[in-house]
Amino acid sequence: MDNNSIFIEKLRSSGLRPTKQRLKICKLLFQRKETFHFTVGDLSKILKHKFKEKISLATVYNTIHSFKKKGYLKEIAINSDKTYFDTNTSDHHHFLDVTTNELIDLDDKDVKKVSIIKKIPGKKIKSIEVLVKIENNN
Amino acid sequence: MDNNSIFIEKLRSSGLRPTKQRLKICKLLFQRKETFHFTVGDLSKILKHKFKEKISLATVYNTIHSFKKKGYLKEIAINSDKTYFDTNTSDHHHFLDVTTNELIDLDDKDVKKVSIIKKIPGKKIKSIEVLVKIENNN
DNA sequence: ATCCCTGCAAACTGTTTGCAAGGCC
Protein backbone atom coordinates (compact mmCIF):
# COMPACT_ATOMS: atom_id res chain seq x y z
CA MET A 1 0.00 0.00 0.00
CA ASP A 2 2.17 2.72 -1.35
CA ASN A 3 0.18 5.82 -0.74
CA ASN A 4 3.13 7.86 -1.79
CA SER A 5 2.41 7.28 -5.44
CA ILE A 6 -1.23 8.19 -4.89
CA PHE A 7 -0.18 11.45 -3.32
CA ILE A 8 2.39 12.10 -6.03
CA GLU A 9 -0.35 11.69 -8.58
CA LYS A 10 -2.72 13.87 -6.62
CA LEU A 11 -0.20 16.66 -6.37
CA ARG A 12 0.93 16.41 -9.93
CA SER A 13 -2.60 16.42 -11.24
CA SER A 14 -3.25 19.71 -9.52
CA GLY A 15 -0.06 21.27 -10.77
CA LEU A 16 1.89 21.02 -7.54
CA ARG A 17 5.32 19.46 -7.58
CA PRO A 18 5.52 16.45 -5.32
CA THR A 19 8.26 17.56 -2.99
CA LYS A 20 9.40 15.68 0.11
CA GLN A 21 7.72 18.23 2.33
CA ARG A 22 4.39 18.14 0.58
CA LEU A 23 4.35 14.37 0.57
CA LYS A 24 4.94 14.27 4.31
CA ILE A 25 2.15 16.74 4.85
CA CYS A 26 -0.13 14.69 2.60
CA LYS A 27 0.61 11.58 4.60
CA LEU A 28 -0.13 13.31 7.80
CA LEU A 29 -3.33 14.90 6.61
CA PHE A 30 -4.91 12.44 4.25
CA GLN A 31 -3.74 9.05 5.44
CA ARG A 32 -6.37 8.76 8.13
CA LYS A 33 -9.90 7.58 8.49
CA GLU A 34 -11.33 10.36 10.58
CA THR A 35 -11.37 14.00 9.71
CA PHE A 36 -8.69 16.10 11.22
CA HIS A 37 -9.04 19.62 12.56
CA PHE A 38 -5.88 21.58 13.01
CA THR A 39 -4.04 24.85 12.96
CA VAL A 40 -0.83 25.34 11.03
CA GLY A 41 1.04 25.55 14.31
CA ASP A 42 -0.32 22.18 15.44
CA LEU A 43 0.54 20.64 12.14
CA SER A 44 4.07 21.92 12.23
CA LYS A 45 4.66 20.40 15.68
CA ILE A 46 3.17 17.07 14.68
CA LEU A 47 5.28 16.96 11.54
CA LYS A 48 8.42 17.54 13.53
CA HIS A 49 7.52 14.75 15.91
CA LYS A 50 6.48 12.25 13.32
CA PHE A 51 9.27 12.73 10.84
CA LYS A 52 12.05 13.86 13.17
CA GLU A 53 12.95 16.49 10.68
CA LYS A 54 11.68 19.99 10.69
CA ILE A 55 9.77 21.48 7.83
CA SER A 56 10.02 25.23 7.73
CA LEU A 57 6.96 26.94 9.11
CA ALA A 58 6.69 29.06 5.99
CA THR A 59 6.58 25.92 3.90
CA VAL A 60 3.82 24.47 6.00
CA TYR A 61 1.84 27.67 5.55
CA ASN A 62 2.50 27.64 1.82
CA THR A 63 1.45 24.04 1.49
CA ILE A 64 -1.70 24.41 3.53
CA HIS A 65 -2.71 27.40 1.49
CA SER A 66 -2.11 25.58 -1.78
CA PHE A 67 -4.06 22.61 -0.52
CA LYS A 68 -6.89 24.85 0.48
CA LYS A 69 -6.87 26.55 -2.89
CA LYS A 70 -6.99 23.16 -4.59
CA GLY A 71 -9.95 22.19 -2.44
CA TYR A 72 -8.19 19.56 -0.35
CA LEU A 73 -8.80 21.46 2.85
CA LYS A 74 -11.48 23.71 4.25
CA GLU A 75 -11.11 26.61 6.58
CA ILE A 76 -13.44 26.54 9.56
CA ALA A 77 -15.30 29.65 10.71
CA ILE A 78 -14.65 29.97 14.39
CA ASN A 79 -13.66 32.81 16.66
CA SER A 80 -10.13 32.25 17.42
CA ASP A 81 -6.83 33.96 17.19
CA LYS A 82 -5.75 30.99 15.09
CA THR A 83 -7.07 29.68 11.80
CA TYR A 84 -8.46 26.16 11.81
CA PHE A 85 -8.49 23.80 8.87
CA ASP A 86 -10.47 20.66 8.24
CA THR A 87 -9.59 17.66 6.11
CA ASN A 88 -13.29 17.07 5.59
CA THR A 89 -14.10 19.28 2.65
CA SER A 90 -17.72 18.24 2.28
CA ASP A 91 -20.52 20.53 3.36
CA HIS A 92 -20.87 19.93 7.05
CA HIS A 93 -21.04 21.68 10.37
CA HIS A 94 -19.26 21.62 13.70
CA PHE A 95 -19.61 21.34 17.40
CA LEU A 96 -17.12 23.44 19.28
CA ASP A 97 -16.64 22.25 22.81
CA VAL A 98 -15.88 25.50 24.59
CA THR A 99 -14.67 23.61 27.66
CA THR A 100 -11.94 21.71 25.88
CA ASN A 101 -11.72 23.81 22.71
CA GLU A 102 -12.25 20.67 20.68
CA LEU A 103 -13.93 20.63 17.29
CA ILE A 104 -16.25 17.77 16.38
CA ASP A 105 -17.78 17.13 12.97
CA LEU A 106 -21.51 17.22 12.67
CA ASP A 107 -22.53 15.42 9.58
CA ASP A 108 -25.46 16.35 7.48
CA LYS A 109 -27.86 13.92 9.06
CA ASP A 110 -27.13 15.41 12.50
CA VAL A 111 -28.56 18.77 11.54
CA LYS A 112 -31.93 19.43 10.05
CA LYS A 113 -31.58 21.35 6.86
CA VAL A 114 -31.02 25.03 7.41
CA SER A 115 -33.21 27.21 5.22
CA ILE A 116 -32.49 30.83 4.69
CA ILE A 117 -35.61 32.74 3.85
CA LYS A 118 -34.16 36.17 3.38
CA LYS A 119 -32.70 37.00 0.00
CA ILE A 120 -30.37 39.79 -0.96
CA PRO A 121 -30.79 41.10 -4.50
CA GLY A 122 -27.82 40.43 -6.75
CA LYS A 123 -26.25 38.03 -4.29
CA LYS A 124 -26.29 34.28 -4.08
CA ILE A 125 -25.51 31.95 -1.24
CA LYS A 126 -22.06 30.49 -1.37
CA SER A 127 -22.07 28.42 1.78
CA ILE A 128 -23.86 27.93 5.05
CA GLU A 129 -21.85 27.13 8.13
CA VAL A 130 -23.32 26.22 11.46
CA LEU A 131 -21.23 26.33 14.61
CA VAL A 132 -22.80 24.75 17.66
CA LYS A 133 -21.01 25.66 20.84
CA ILE A 134 -21.34 23.10 23.58
CA GLU A 135 -20.23 23.05 27.19
CA ASN A 136 -20.30 20.70 30.15
CA ASN A 137 -23.58 19.88 31.80
CA ASN A 138 -23.50 20.74 35.43
CA MET B 1 -32.40 63.53 25.47
CA ASP B 2 -29.41 63.16 27.66
CA ASN B 3 -28.24 59.69 26.94
CA ASN B 4 -25.16 60.35 28.95
CA SER B 5 -26.98 59.78 32.18
CA ILE B 6 -28.47 56.59 30.82
CA PHE B 7 -25.02 55.35 29.97
CA ILE B 8 -23.63 56.45 33.30
CA GLU B 9 -26.32 54.42 34.98
CA LYS B 10 -25.73 51.47 32.72
CA LEU B 11 -22.04 51.46 33.45
CA ARG B 12 -22.42 52.01 37.16
CA SER B 13 -24.99 49.29 37.48
CA SER B 14 -22.57 46.81 36.04
CA GLY B 15 -19.73 47.91 38.25
CA LEU B 16 -17.86 49.90 35.64
CA ARG B 17 -16.84 53.42 36.43
CA PRO B 18 -18.28 55.89 33.95
CA THR B 19 -15.13 57.40 32.56
CA LYS B 20 -14.99 59.84 29.68
CA GLN B 21 -13.60 57.18 27.40
CA ARG B 22 -16.23 54.61 28.20
CA LEU B 23 -19.01 57.12 27.75
CA LYS B 24 -17.74 58.05 24.32
CA ILE B 25 -17.57 54.43 23.35
CA CYS B 26 -21.09 53.89 24.69
CA LYS B 27 -22.39 56.76 22.60
CA LEU B 28 -20.76 55.44 19.52
CA LEU B 29 -21.93 51.89 20.01
CA PHE B 30 -25.34 52.13 21.60
CA GLN B 31 -26.77 55.40 20.34
CA ARG B 32 -27.94 53.99 17.05
CA LYS B 33 -30.94 52.26 15.64
CA GLU B 34 -29.28 49.60 13.57
CA THR B 35 -26.89 47.01 14.82
CA PHE B 36 -23.27 47.72 14.33
CA HIS B 37 -20.57 45.25 13.36
CA PHE B 38 -17.02 46.29 13.98
CA THR B 39 -13.48 45.42 14.87
CA VAL B 40 -11.59 47.19 17.62
CA GLY B 41 -9.41 48.80 14.99
CA ASP B 42 -12.43 50.22 13.17
CA LEU B 43 -13.86 51.49 16.38
CA SER B 44 -10.67 53.21 17.37
CA LYS B 45 -10.52 55.06 14.04
CA ILE B 46 -14.15 56.12 14.23
CA LEU B 47 -13.70 57.36 17.78
CA LYS B 48 -10.77 59.48 16.75
CA HIS B 49 -12.76 61.00 13.91
CA LYS B 50 -15.91 61.61 15.83
CA PHE B 51 -14.44 63.04 19.00
CA LYS B 52 -11.25 64.57 17.61
CA GLU B 53 -9.41 63.15 20.56
CA LYS B 54 -7.66 59.87 20.58
CA ILE B 55 -8.52 57.12 23.01
CA SER B 56 -5.64 54.78 23.59
CA LEU B 57 -6.00 51.56 21.67
CA ALA B 58 -5.41 49.57 24.83
CA THR B 59 -8.32 51.36 26.46
CA VAL B 60 -10.59 50.57 23.56
CA TYR B 61 -9.61 46.93 23.84
CA ASN B 62 -10.19 46.97 27.57
CA THR B 63 -13.56 48.60 27.21
CA ILE B 64 -14.76 46.30 24.48
CA HIS B 65 -13.76 43.31 26.52
CA SER B 66 -15.54 44.60 29.59
CA PHE B 67 -18.64 45.32 27.53
CA LYS B 68 -18.50 41.86 26.08
CA LYS B 69 -18.13 40.33 29.52
CA LYS B 70 -21.13 42.31 30.72
CA GLY B 71 -23.14 41.07 27.77
CA TYR B 72 -23.43 44.39 25.94
CA LEU B 73 -21.60 43.05 22.93
CA LYS B 74 -21.29 39.74 21.15
CA GLU B 75 -18.33 38.34 19.35
CA ILE B 76 -19.09 37.03 15.87
CA ALA B 77 -17.70 33.71 14.65
CA ILE B 78 -16.08 34.41 11.36
CA ASN B 79 -12.76 33.47 9.83
CA SER B 80 -10.73 36.53 9.90
CA ASP B 81 -7.48 37.76 11.18
CA LYS B 82 -9.51 40.31 13.12
CA THR B 83 -12.17 39.82 15.75
CA TYR B 84 -15.62 41.17 14.97
CA PHE B 85 -18.12 42.40 17.52
CA ASP B 86 -21.83 43.00 17.25
CA THR B 87 -24.02 45.42 19.18
CA ASN B 88 -26.93 43.06 18.62
CA THR B 89 -26.59 40.62 21.50
CA SER B 90 -29.72 38.64 20.79
CA ASP B 91 -29.56 35.18 19.27
CA HIS B 92 -29.26 35.78 15.59
CA HIS B 93 -27.23 34.86 12.57
CA HIS B 94 -25.28 36.58 9.83
CA PHE B 95 -24.74 36.93 6.17
CA LEU B 96 -21.16 37.55 5.26
CA ASP B 97 -20.77 39.11 1.87
CA VAL B 98 -17.47 37.69 0.73
CA THR B 99 -17.27 40.19 -2.10
CA THR B 100 -17.39 43.25 0.09
CA ASN B 101 -16.55 41.64 3.42
CA GLU B 102 -19.70 43.15 4.85
CA LEU B 103 -21.69 41.55 7.65
CA ILE B 104 -25.48 41.67 7.61
CA ASP B 105 -27.81 40.60 10.38
CA LEU B 106 -30.20 37.79 9.72
CA ASP B 107 -32.95 37.91 12.19
CA ASP B 108 -34.69 34.91 13.54
CA LYS B 109 -37.54 34.99 11.11
CA ASP B 110 -35.10 34.90 8.20
CA VAL B 111 -33.83 31.48 9.12
CA LYS B 112 -35.89 28.40 9.72
CA LYS B 113 -35.10 26.99 13.11
CA VAL B 114 -31.93 25.00 13.18
CA SER B 115 -32.31 21.67 14.93
CA ILE B 116 -29.37 19.69 16.06
CA ILE B 117 -30.17 16.03 16.27
CA LYS B 118 -26.88 14.69 17.50
CA LYS B 119 -26.23 14.79 21.24
CA ILE B 120 -22.97 14.51 23.07
CA PRO B 121 -23.21 12.89 26.51
CA GLY B 122 -22.40 15.23 29.35
CA LYS B 123 -22.54 18.29 27.14
CA LYS B 124 -25.22 20.82 26.51
CA ILE B 125 -25.67 23.30 23.72
CA LYS B 126 -24.57 26.78 24.57
CA SER B 127 -25.27 28.52 21.30
CA ILE B 128 -25.90 27.95 17.64
CA GLU B 129 -24.39 30.32 15.13
CA VAL B 130 -25.09 30.26 11.45
CA LEU B 131 -22.86 32.06 9.00
CA VAL B 132 -24.21 32.35 5.48
CA LYS B 133 -21.59 33.40 3.00
CA ILE B 134 -22.93 35.22 -0.01
CA GLU B 135 -21.33 36.47 -3.18
CA ASN B 136 -22.29 38.34 -6.31
CA ASN B 137 -24.54 36.70 -8.85
CA ASN B 138 -22.93 36.56 -12.20
C1' DA C 1 -7.15 57.62 50.28
C1' DT C 2 -8.22 53.85 47.75
C1' DC C 3 -8.84 51.37 43.98
C1' DC C 4 -9.93 51.48 39.24
C1' DC C 5 -8.79 53.08 34.71
C1' DT C 6 -5.99 55.11 31.06
C1' DG C 7 -2.15 55.62 27.99
C1' DC C 8 2.04 54.38 26.22
C1' DA C 9 5.38 51.31 24.76
C1' DA C 10 7.08 46.94 24.67
C1' DA C 11 6.02 42.23 24.15
C1' DC C 12 3.66 38.49 21.99
C1' DT C 13 1.31 35.44 18.62
C1' DG C 14 -0.06 34.01 14.35
C1' DT C 15 0.86 34.83 9.71
C1' DT C 16 3.16 36.73 5.53
C1' DT C 17 6.99 38.18 2.70
C1' DG C 18 11.65 38.71 0.37
C1' DC C 19 15.22 36.50 -1.18
C1' DA C 20 19.01 33.24 -1.76
C1' DA C 21 19.85 28.37 -2.16
C1' DG C 22 18.09 23.90 -3.49
C1' DG C 23 15.17 20.47 -5.95
C1' DC C 24 12.03 18.88 -9.61
C1' DC C 25 11.08 18.39 -14.53
Add this chain to the structure above:
DNA sequence: GGCCTTGCAAACAGTTTGCAGGGAT
Protein backbone atom coordinates in the same frame (compact mmCIF):
# COMPACT_ATOMS: atom_id res chain seq x y z
C1' DG D 1 18.51 25.14 -17.51
C1' DG D 2 14.37 26.99 -16.03
C1' DC D 3 11.04 27.37 -12.92
C1' DC D 4 8.94 26.10 -8.68
C1' DT D 5 9.70 25.34 -3.83
C1' DT D 6 12.06 25.62 0.51
C1' DG D 7 14.02 27.76 4.52
C1' DC D 8 15.28 31.40 7.18
C1' DA D 9 14.82 35.77 9.08
C1' DA D 10 12.70 39.91 9.04
C1' DA D 11 8.41 42.21 8.74
C1' DC D 12 3.67 42.60 9.88
C1' DA D 13 -1.05 42.92 12.08
C1' DG D 14 -3.87 42.36 15.75
C1' DT D 15 -3.95 41.90 20.47
C1' DT D 16 -2.21 41.78 25.28
C1' DT D 17 0.57 43.25 29.15
C1' DG D 18 3.29 46.03 32.65
C1' DC D 19 3.56 49.92 34.79
C1' DA D 20 3.36 54.80 36.06
C1' DG D 21 0.31 58.54 36.34
C1' DG D 22 -4.58 60.23 36.55
C1' DG D 23 -9.42 59.97 37.79
C1' DA D 24 -13.66 58.24 40.10
C1' DT D 25 -15.76 57.22 44.54
